[in-house]
Amino acid sequence: MARLLCIPAVTDAPASRRLDNGLVMHALEARHAPVVSLWVWYQVGGRNEVPGTTGMSHFLEHMLFKGTPTHPKGDLDKLLARYGALWNAFTSEDVTCYFETVPAERYPVALELEADRMRNALITEEETAAERNVIVSEREGLENDPSFLLGEQLQAVAFSRHPYAQGVIGSKDDIKLMTREGLYAHYRRHYAPNNAYFIVAGDAPAEELLDRAASAFGRLDAEAPIEPPKAPEPPQYGEKRVIVRRAGGALPIIQIGHKAPRGSDARAPALSALAVALGGATAGGGEAASGRSARLYRALVDTGLATQVDATFQLMKDPYLFVAEAHLRPGVTHDRVERVILEELDKMTRSRLGDEEFSRVRRQMLSASAFMTDTITWRAFRFGQLLATDSATSLAEWYERLAAVTAEDVRAAAESIFHEKGRVVGWFVPESS
Known part of the structure; x- marks a missing residue:
């Protein structure tokens, strides 16, 4: 009981490491529960899209749950549910992120799943077509929220050049026209260790958490470096x-x-x-x-x-x-x-x-x-x-x-x-x- 009440202060410093393939990793030791939470952050979001491909990063996030050759569709969900894990993903204007919070002894399983789908996701024509309908429905659901609808238009008007004008989920027309080839190219370009960073917090020494992560991700190859979007917003001269x-x-x-x-x-x-x-x-x-x-x-x-x-x-x-x-x-x-x-x-x-x-x-x-x-x-x-x-x-x-x-x-x-x-x-x- 005393251990459960020992909540670490926010001043605890992270341990950090960079792998040869470019992946930057940070670990925080947190001993107040026997769990580990790991997050993989990819430097790709709405800001990396152009008209005609809006919503591609968000669409791709959905496709990363469709399996790999090692872990077919549904395998990830079954494994994590069996362990009582918490897992999800999100896409923003700036990043796409995947996470699992698992019992500490299942940390290697979660690591293997994330390392696997970083480079080996199955993005098929059939799954792309099925998920397109899901995302169109998600888009239509958001349009029923007046606050979202107004906010999207406000964002579009506010930015005349910067891709922040496009938001995250994309236009319905762009979603309907999204192709498997386009998604896969986006995946291979942006889902690489040198375009990501890894965060873990949990019930183990920070260096031990990093050692295990290095074993899982260290074998992956880097991709060619990606230039960040260069579309600075010009000055605004009136309301x-x-x-x-x-x-x-x-x-x-x-x-x-x-x-x-x-x-x-x-x-x-x-x-x-x-x-x-x-x-x-x-x-x-x-x-x-x-x-x-x-x-x-x-x-x-x-x-x-x-x-x-x-x-x-x-x-x-x-x-x-x-x-x-x-x-x-x-x-x-x-x-x-x-x-x-x-x-x-x-x-x-x-x-x-x-x-x-x-x-x-x-x-x-x-x-x-x-x-x-x-x-x-x-x-x-x-x-x-x-x-x-x-x-x-x-x-x-x-x-x-x-x-x-x-x-x-x-x-x-x-x-x-x-x-x-x-x-x-x-x-x-x-x-x-």
């Missing part, structure tokens, strides 16, 4: 606007985005605090989730103008968006809520948070950050996320940067991004069926 009209019973929504820096920027911790001040932070919500004490909640929900609010700053490889969102109450107009949001954003640029408010924001932000590293699975994920965006080289570094944020840092960060030239405004207007 952009988009209106989405869609039949349905949903409430009106407004989203206001401002161009924001990448995760490696010195302002990133202060912008994380800014998101908490405006939208709140709750355990499990990262640095941006609704909170009753947050400024937008008090200005919009407490006054009866909105049913819910949010403010988000995401850690990304390249400059992205800081977004404020509100779901309007019936009868409330978009322009009224827009004025209130812009007034609240302007206040953040002109005045520092008071001592009491800043203390609460700081406490919420640090608590949310600590929650993100409280379990072995979340610890490995958060570390990988920081590395993927060059936001920090360790959990400790990121926590220390958050802890060092001052009220003036928050005000200055707000002033640096909240201006008309970097703004994009989106309205969702529900229509009668």
Whole structure:
């Protein structure tokens, strides 16, 4: 029992190693449960696609669950389910990631499965055709969410050149036209040890975790180095606007985005605090989730103008968006809520948070950050996320940067991004069926 209560601090340093084939590996010893969580992060996502291939990285993620010559379709799921494992994958604008959290004694099995599908995935015509229908259905399901629909359009309008405009899941037409040959070429190009990194956290010495991973992945061959996408977003010279009209019973929504820096920027911790001040932070919500004490909640929900609010700053490889969102109450107009949001954003640029408010924001932000590293699975994920965006080289570094944020840092960060030239405004207007 004493061992279960011995939760390691977020300041624990990782052990790191680079293999001859280019794979970079990091291990965190975490002794509070007899499990191991391993994550393989590939440096490929929506930003690596061009018009005509949008959604290819996400489509390929699905195909990596269709088996290899050694482990036919369904074998991975059966093995992991037998051991009571947790496993999944996701694709973002920046990366594609696969993970398993398994009993510590099954760590070699999970390693073998991931090393196998890094280079040996079976991507057949039949499975491609079947999965295409699944992904089209997934796309159509997302289109039923007005917040997603508006956010996708806001993102497309915000970026005139950078591939962030394309999102992740891709257009329905591109998904329907995706070929097995295109998917396989994308796979062979991007799924290689020198275009990936490996994160493991678990119940064993860090060096032992790395030794086992090196045995599994070290035999794989590297591919030719991949040049990162080169499509920097040009300056924006004025506010952009988009209106989405869609039949349905949903409430009106407004989203206001401002161009924001990448995760490696010195302002990133202060912008994380800014998101908490405006939208709140709750355990499990990262640095941006609704909170009753947050400024937008008090200005919009407490006054009866909105049913819910949010403010988000995401850690990304390249400059992205800081977004404020509100779901309007019936009868409330978009322009009224827009004025209130812009007034609240302007206040953040002109005045520092008071001592009491800043203390609460700081406490919420640090608590949310600590929650993100409280379990072995979340610890490995958060570390990988920081590395993927060059936001920090360790959990400790990121926590220390958050802890060092001052009220003036928050005000200055707000002033640096909240201006008309970097703004994009989106309205969702529900229509009668």
